[in-house]
Amino acid sequence: MIKKNSSIEVISILSSNRSGSTLLDILIGSQNGVFSSGELKYITREGLLEEYCSCGDLIGECELWSDIFKKWLAKSEITLEEHRKLKLRYERIKMTFHLLFYSFYPSKDFIKYSNSLRVLLETISELSQCNTIIDSSKTPQRMLILKNIVKVKNIHLHRNPVGILNSSKKTAKIDIKKGREYERKSNRTLPAMSSWVLTNLMIELLVIGQQSTKVSYDEYIRDSSCLLQFNKNLDSFEGKKFNPEHILAGNRLRLKKDIQVFDKPEDNSNLSRAQLKFAKFLGFIFPFWTSKG
Numbered sequence: 139m140i141k142k143n144s145s146i147e148v149i150s151i152l153s154s155n156r157s158g159s160t161l162l163d164i165l166i167g168s169q170n171g172v173f174s175s176g177e178l179k180y181i182t183r184e185g186l187l188e189e190y191c192s193c194g195d196l197i198g199e200c201e202l203w204s205d206i207f208k209k210w211l212a213k214s215e216i217t218l219e220e221h222r223k224l225k226l227r228y229e230r231i232k233m234t235f236h237l238l239f240y241s242f243y244p245s246k247d248f249i250k251y252s253n254s255l256r257v258l259l260e261t262i263s264e265l266s267q268c269n270t271i272i273d274s275s276k277t278p279q280r281m282l283i284l285k286n287i288v289k290v291k292n293i294h295l296h297r298n299p300v301g302i303l304n305s306s307k308k309t310a311k312i313d314i315k316k317g318r319e320y321e322r323k324s325n326r327t328l329p330a331m332s333s334w335v336l337t338n339l340m341i342e343l344l345v346i347g348q349q350s351t352k353v354s355y356d357e358y359i360r361d362s363s364c365l366l367q368f369n370k371n372l373d374s375f376e377g378k379k380f381n382p383e384h385i386l387a388g389n390r391l392r393l394k395k396d397i398q399v400f401d402k403p404e405d406n407s408n409l410s411r412a413q414l415k416f417a418k419f420l421g422f423i424f425p426f427w428t429s430k431g
Contacts, residue, residue, distance in 0.1 A: 139249065140248075140256075140286050140287060141287070142256075142286065142288065143259070143288055144288070144289050145269060146259055146260065146269055146271065146288045146289065147269060147271070147288065147289045148270075148271050148272075148284050148290050148291070149166065149271070149293060149368070150280070150284055150291070150292050151163060151272065151274040152276060152278055152281060152292055152293065152294050152295065152345070153295035153341075154276070154296075154297075154302065154333060154337040154338060155276070155306070155333065155337075156297070156301070156302050157276075157295050157296065157302065157355055158297060158355040158359075159177075159276055159389075160176065160177075160274060160385070160389035160391050160392055161391060161399070162274065162293070162358070162365075163385065164380050164382045164385070164391070164392070165362075165365060166272055166368045166369050167272050167382070168371065168372075168380050169369050169370075169371055171268050171269065171270060172270045172272065172369075173262060173263070173266040173268035173270065173272065173384070174274075174382055174384070175262060175271055175272060175273055175274075175384075175385065175386055176192075176386045177274055177275045177386070177387040177388045178258075178271075178273045178275055178386060179229060179273075179277065180275075180387040181221075181258065181386065182218060182221050183319075184222075185319075187207075189314055189319055190314065190317065191384055191386065192382040192385040192393055194393075202265060202266065202384050203384065205265055209261045209264075209265070210257055210258045210261040213261065214254045214257050215250060215253065216254050220250075224247055224248075224250065224251035224254075225251065227247075228251060228279070228283065229279045229280050230279060231279065231340075234279055234282070234340070234344070237279060237282040237283065238282065241282065241285075251283070252283055252286055255283060255287060256288065259271060259287070278337075278341050278345075281344065285348065290348065291349050291350075291351075292345050292349060292350035292351070293350070293351055293352075293353050294338075294342070296352065296355065296427040297356060298356050298404065298428050299331060299418075299420045299421050299427075299428065300404055300414065300417040300418060300421065301405065302330065302334050302417075303327065303331060303409060303413060303416075303417045304405050304406050304408045304417075306324070306325040306330040307324045307408035307409065307413075308408060309323060310322040316393065317389070317393040327413050331417070334420070334427075335424065338424070352426075353365070354428075354429055359399060359402070362374055362375050375398070378399075379397060379398055380397040380399075381395050381396065381397070
């Protein structure tokens with residue numbers, strides 16, 4: 139049987155890739171009683187313990203995360219390897235309809251995975267002393283699991299397709315110390331934009347009937363007031379610096395200190411004229427994922 143702990147609230151940030159989820163995680167989490175975990179779906183990634191926490195220590199040596207791992211695995215009925223395998227099985231696009239079915243008729247393995255994830259969240263809450271945890275894993279499949287085990291508040295984060303496509307064209311080599319755990323290759327235009335459409339559409343459909351708020355990356359960069367409902371201290375970005383404490387995984391921004399937010403002109407420096415026109419055309423077709431819906 140899947141057990142639910144309604145005393146824990148997870149703010150689940152749902153978005154396509156390159157939408158600014160790590161920054162949003164940092165901003166909302168810069169308040170007492172809220173813990174920014176980053177992309178918590180990577181908790182079982184091989185080699186994770188040799189990567190860096192935003193506190194500056196290796197995750198395997200971070201006082202908080204090392205304690206979380208120890209207590210979580212001591213309480214969980216499955217091993218870390220079993221959790222990893224089940225995570226890879228369930229948190230995939232092709233499993234979406236299965237997850238909807240499992241919410242009512244869960245399989246034995248799904249029960250084991252769900253309860254293990256709940257124990258992880260309970261352990262994070264206990265050791266961080268925060269009842270609210272931010273998970274910026276982005277995928278709606280993970281949200282379908284979370285809603286069965288804790289109280290969930292969804293944020294549908296969306297970004298102008300020009301910004302998405304421009305970011306998808308950037309490249310970077312692996313650099314663990316700088317927060318790049320894998321080689322970043324330039325994405326082809328059509329797959330990048332198809333993913334943007336499919337992910338946003340899936341989020342729209344799957345959050346029906348749930349507590350969910352739309353947030354535009356392009357809007358909150360210009361005006362922090364749209365984030366006041368999540369963090370009452372964000373009346374303005376002027377003069378404010380943000381220092382994420384224990385973000386596990388996400389954009390390399392998490393390893394920076396004294397992060398400041400500025401309203402910058404839209405970047406399209408990596409796009410050809412044809413790519414720019416195509417991205418703007420998609421923005422025209424889907425205005426509700428380009429600006430505040």
